[in-house]
Amino acid sequence: MTTSEKRSRDEHTDVSDWRGKFTEQADLPIDETEPRRREARALLGSLLRPYKWTVALLAVIVVVENAARLSVPILVQRGIDHGIPPLVEGGSARTLLTIVAALGVVVVVQATSRMVFLRRSGRTGQKVLLELRRRLFRHFGRLDVAFHDRYTSGRVVSRSTNDVEAIQDMLETGFDSLITAVLTLFGTAILLLTLDVKLGLMCLVAFPVLVVLVAWFHRESSKTYREVREIAALVIVQFVETMTGIKAVQAYRREPRNQEIFEDVADRYRAINERTFRLLAVFMPGVKLVGNITTGVVLLYGGYRVLNGEMTIGTLTAFLLYLRMFFEPMQEISQFFNTFQSAASALEKLAGVLAQKPAIDDPDEPRRLDAVRGEIALQDVRFEYVAGRPVLPGLDLTVPAGQTVALVGTTGAGKTTIAKLVTRFYDPTAGSVTLDGVDLRDVAQAELRHHVVMVTQENFMFGGTIADNIRFGRPEATEDEVRDAARAVGADAFIEALPEGYATDVAKRGGRLSAGQRQLVAFARAFLADPAVLILDEATSSLDIPSERMVQRALETVLADRTALVIAHRLSTVQIADRVLVLEHGRIIEDGSPAELVAANGSYAKLHQAWQEALA
Numbered sequence: 218m219t220t221s222e223k224r225s226r227d228e229h230t231d232v233s234d235w236r237g238k239f240t241e242q243a244d245l246p247i248d249e250t251e252p253r254r255r256e257a258r259a260l261l262g263s264l265l266r267p268y269k270w271t272v273a274l275l276a277v278i279v280v281v282e283n284a285a286r287l288s289v290p291i292l293v294q295r296g297i298d299h300g301i302p303p304l305v306e307g308g309s310a311r312t313l314l315t316i317v318a319a320l321g322v323v324v325v326v327q328a329t330s331r332m333v334f335l336r337r338s339g340r341t342g343q344k345v346l347l348e349l350r351r352r353l354f355r356h357f358g359r360l361d362v363a364f365h366d367r368y369t370s371g372r373v374v375s376r377s378t379n380d381v382e383a384i385q386d387m388l389e390t391g392f393d394s395l396i397t398a399v400l401t402l403f404g405t406a407i408l409l410l411t412l413d414v415k416l417g418l419m420c421l422v423a424f425p426v427l428v429v430l431v432a433w434f435h436r437e438s439s440k441t442y443r444e445v446r447e448i449a450a451l452v453i454v455q456f457v458e459t460m461t462g463i464k465a466v467q468a469y470r471r472e473p474r475n476q477e478i479f480e481d482v483a484d485r486y487r488a489i490n491e492r493t494f495r496l497l498a499v500f501m502p503g504v505k506l507v508g509n510i511t512t513g514v515v516l517l518y519g520g521y522r523v524l525n526g527e528m529t530i531g532t533l534t535a536f537l538l539y540l541r542m543f544f545e546p547m548q549e550i551s552q553f554f555n556t557f558q559s560a561a562s563a564l565e566k567l568a569g570v571l572a573q574k575p576a577i578d579d580p581d582e583p584r585r586l587d588a589v590r591g592e593i594a595l596q597d598v599r600f601e602y603v604a605g606r607p608v609l610p611g612l613d614l615t616v617p618a619g620q621t622v623a624l625v626g627t628t629g630a631g632k633t634t635i636a637k638l639v640t641r642f643y644d645p646t647a648g649s650v651t652l653d654g655v656d657l658r659d660v661a662q663a664e665l666r667h668h669v670v671m672v673t674q675e676n677f678m679f680g681g682t683i684a685d686n687i688r689f690g691r692p693e694a695t696e697d698e699v700r701d702a703a704r705a706v707g708a709d710a711f712i713e714a715l716p717e718g719y720a721t722d723v724a725k726r727g728g729r730l731s732a733g734q735r736q737l738v739a740f741a742r743a744f745l746a747d748p749a750v751l752i753l754d755e756a757t758s759s760l761d762i763p764s765e766r767m768v769q770r771a772l773e774t775v776l777a778d779r780t781a782l783v784i785a786h787r788l789s790t791v792q793i794a795d796r797v798l799v800l801e802h803g804r805i806i807e808d809g810s811p812a813e814l815v816a817a818n819g820s821y822a823k824l825h826q827a828w829q830e831a832l833a
Contacts, residue, residue, distance in 0.1 A: 254561075254565060256565070256568035256569065256571075256572050257561065257564035257565045257567075257568040258564075259568070260564060260567065260568045260571060261564060264345045264348060264349060265345065268341050268344070268345070271337065271341050272341070274337070275334060275337055275338055275341070276396065278330050278333055278334045278337070279330075279334060279393065279396045279397060279400070280400065281326065281330045282326075282327050282330040282331055282334065282397075283397060283400040283401060283404065284404075285323045285324075285326045285327035285330065286327050286401075286542075287401070287404045287405065287408065287539075287542070288323050289320065289323060289324075289538070290408075290534075290535040290538035290539050290542075291408070291535060292316055292319055292320045292323065293320075293531070293534060293535055293538065294412075294529075294531040294532055294534060294535035295316050295531065296313055296316040296317065296320075296531070297529070297530055297531030297534055298529045298530070298531035298532065299312055299316070299531075300312045300313030300315075300316050300317075301313065334393070338388075338389075338393065339389065342385065342388035342389055345388060346381060346384065346385055346388070349381060349384065349567070350377070350381060352571060353376065353377055353381070353567065353570070353571070354377070356570065356571055356573075357373060357377075357570075359575050360573060360575050361575050361576040361577040361642065361643070362577075362637070362642040362643065363576055363643065364573060364575070364576070376450075376566060376567060376570055378453075379449050379450070379453065379563070380563035380564075380566050380567055381563070381567075383556075383559045383560045383562070383563035384560045384563055384564060384567075386556050386559070386560065387556050387557060387559075387560035394553045394556075395553045395557075397546070398546035398553065399546070401542055401543075401545065401546045402543065402546045405539045405540075405542045405543040406421065406424075406543065408539050409421070409536065409539050409540070409543065412532055412535060412536050412539070413519075413528060413532060413536060416515060416518065416519055416522075416528075416536060419514065419515065419518065420511055420515060420540060420543065423507050423508075423510075423511045426507050427504065427507060427544075430500060430503050430504060430507075431500075433500075434496060434499075434500040437496050438493065438496055438558045439558050439561075441489065441492050441493050441496065441558070442493065442558035442559045442561070442562050443558075443562045443565075444489050445486075445489050445490065445493065445559065445562070448482070448485050448486045448489055449486065450566075451482050451485075451486075452479075452482050452483060452486050455475075455478060455479050455482050456479065459475045459479065504544060505544075507544070508540075508541075508543075508544030511540065511544070512537065512540055512541070515536065515537065515540055516533075516537065519533040519536060519537075520533070576643075576644070577641060577642070577643070577644060577662065579661045579662055580658065580659050580660075580661070583659065583660055583661035583664070584655055584659045584660055585664070586652065586653065586655060586660060586664055586665075586668060589652065589653055589668045589749040590618035590619075590653050590749065591618040591619060591652070591653070591668075591749035591750045591779060591780030592615070592616065592617055592618040592651075592652070592653050592654070592780070593614075593615070593616040593639055593650070593651070593652060593750060593780060593782075594614070594615045594616070594650070594651045594654070595612050595613065595614040595615075595635070595638070595639075595645075595648065595649075595650050596613060596648050596649050596650075596651070597611055597612075597613060597647070597648040597649075598611070598612045598613075598614075598638065598645045598647070598648035598649070598650060599611050599612075599645060599646045599647040599648055600634055600638060600643065600645050600646050600803075601646050607646075607803065608629075608631050608634050608803050609631050609634060609635070609645075609803040610802075610803050610804065611648070612631070612635070612648075612803060612804070612805070614635075614798070614805065616780060616782070617780075618653075618749075618780055619778065619779065619780055620780060620781075620795050620796060621776050621780075621781040621783060621793065621794045621795045621796070622781065622782050622783065622794060622795070622796045622797070622798060623783045623784075623785060623790070623791040623794035623796070623797045623798070623811075624636075624782060624783065624784045624785075624798050624800060625784075625785065625786070625788075625791060625797060625798070625799055625800070625821065625824065626799055626800035626801055627801065629802075630800040630801055630802065630803065631800050631802075631803040632784045632800055633754055633784060634803075635782070636671060636752045636754050636782060636784060638650050639657075639669060639750065639752060639782065640665075640666075640669050640670075640671050640752060641657045641658075641662065641665055641669075644657075644658060652665070652668065652669065652749075652750070667746075667748070668748050668749045668750060669748055669749070669750040669751075669752070670690070670743050670746050670748040670750070670751055670752070671751075671752040671753075671754060672739050672740065672742075672743050672751070672752070672753050672754070673754045673755070678723045678730070678735055678738065679723075680722075680723075681722065681723065682717075682719060682720050682721060682722055682723065683712055683715075683718075683719050683720075683721050683723060683730075683738060684696070684699050684719040684720065686723060686738055686742065687699045687702055687703060687719075687738060687741045687742050687745055688742075688745070689742055690702075690742040690743060690744075690745040690746030691745050691746050691747075694745055696719075698745060699719065699741075699745065700719070702741045702742075702744045702745035703719075703737075703738075703741045705741070705744050705774050705775075706737055706740040706741050706744055706771035706774055706775055707737065707770055707771045707774075708734070708737035708738060708740070708741050708771070711734055711737070723738075736771075737771055740771045740772070740775050743775060744774070744775050748779065749779055749780060750779065750780045750781070750782075751775065751776065751779055751780070751781045751782075752781070752782045752783075752784075753772075753781065753782070753783045753784065753785070753790075754784045755784055755785060755786065769789060769790070769793070772790070772793060773793060776793065788824060788825055788828040789828075791811060792811055794810075794811060795810065796808070796809065796810060797809060797810065797811050797814055797821060799814070799819070799820050799821050799824075801820070806819075806820060807819050807820055807821050811825075
């Protein structure tokens with residue numbers, strides 16, 4: 218097999234694997250469709266409930282508007298049959314002028330009610346969407362780290378944008394179209410029968426055909442639009458993941474392969490959208506065909522009756538106008554189904570997300586933490602990410618208040634897992650983690666995070682200035698407190714050397730700062746937050762030697778007078794610890810000060826020797 222053939226085979230496999238991965242992570246298993254629909258209806262009801270009186274008022278306005286619109290053909294019929302004959306015979310124009318004046322009033326009422334409806338419905342719709350966006354953002358923020366680990370950022374974006382926009386379309390035009398269509402359909406049917414029973418019954422013969430068309434379109438479009446929402450999310454996922462990791466994509470020459478994956482997804486999106494247009498291409502012309510045939514039959518039969526003196530010209534004119542109104546709602550209903558199916562699928566997705574219960578939640582009656590000292594204890598802690606594969610098989614550990622403990626060991630030994638348990642990003646499968654003797658599950662998360670802070674190697678920088686990023690640890694901090702925190706960790710020197718100092722925009726994810734500078738900003742942020750317990754997860758792993766030395770000096774200030782867990786592969790960071798724990802397969806195999814463990818000539822001593830040889 219040639220290199221190009223192998224590459225082609227690998228790329229095809231990559232596309233298939235990626236598609237399969239997304240399918241496995243789909244939001245909604247097929248057998249849970251009906252429960253999800255109930256959740257969607259409940260979600261919509263809860264959003265509209267505060268505005269029930271406004272919705273009722275809007276319904277009344279729609280009724281008034283449609284009543285005015287439906288009265289126009291009747292007035293036209295009166296004008297033709299009762300207003301024009303006196304003029305032909307040389308009589309008064311009073312009747313015709315009265316009817317025209319009434320027609321003017323009706324038109325004004327219709328336009329005014331329409332304007333009021335659009336303004337009130339638009340305002341209410343935007344309030345509903347605001348509440349929905351608030352709920353989504355708040356709920357995504359409350360959901361645990363494990364949820365976000367498996368729920369891709371692209372799907373989060375899709376839920377917050379595409380799906381909300383689909384609901385917006387339904388609120389802005391969908392319900393109005395449906396109510397108008399239903400009122401027009403039944404109103405014109407009654408008026409057709411009132412004007413002329415025989416001709417009316419002839420028209421209603423076409424109604425069963427329309428019902429069959431609508432039922433078919435509803436059934437087919439409901440399946441199609443659910444697939445549209447799924448694949449729309451797939452497009453966003455692939456786009457967001459590629460753009461987020463663009464450096465890695467370019468570094469590993471993944472552009473052609475990612476392009477192929479995206480084109481495959483985009484082509485599927487095109488195909489499913491083409492299917493929706495094919496459905497519309499059958500339904501809408503079908504409705505028009507039935508309507509036009511019925512109109513032709515009515516014109517032929519009605520004209521015959523007019524010639525025989527069985528019907529007036531005005532009545533036939535009004536009948537044809539109402540007949541046109543009778544078939545127009547079918548177009549409106551098709552558009553509503555188009556909007557509704559898209560919005561219903563979006564509501565199902567959003568309801569599914571909002572129904573997710575955080576694995577990490579606050580207790581009903583949280584305990585207060587007063588005068589936190591910072592003693593940490595893990596008591597017979599067992600933890601597993603995957604059932605049956607424990608990462609921590611039963612760990613006992615006590616860290617006295619004020620002690621700095623370094624955790625070392627091979628990858629997968631359980632170091633970061635301990636950090637996630639102490640910060641309560643996860644709860645132990647068994648056992649307990651306590652702070653000053655209080656189980657973390659009994660403490661409100663907001664209060665716990667005030668006392669326990671983690672600094673990771675990513676050092677995420679948010680959009681804004683350096684001062685904004687330092688203040689992230691305590692939003693109410695003053696400018697002087699921000700500067701004091703930066704000075705304490707040694708970050709003030711490089712910040713003040715920047716053209717705009719603390720007002721310097723860090724750019725996307727801190728792209729204008731070096732790794733060492735971002736780390737110092739993260740330390741300043743932690744220093745300003747002033748937690749009782751500080752956890753450093755590989756805080757210096759990505760730094761060069763000069764940057765590491767700069768950060769090491771900052772560490773001595775940051776860790777002073779507080780309990781600290783330091784996870785590090787570089788033993789230069791470990792040297793400042795009071796105590797070192799060597800972990801292996803979730804168990805502590807060595808425990809002591811750095812000097813004691815070096816003298817013991819065990820696992821840590823070998824790591825220390827290898828580190829010194831690397832420095833040499």
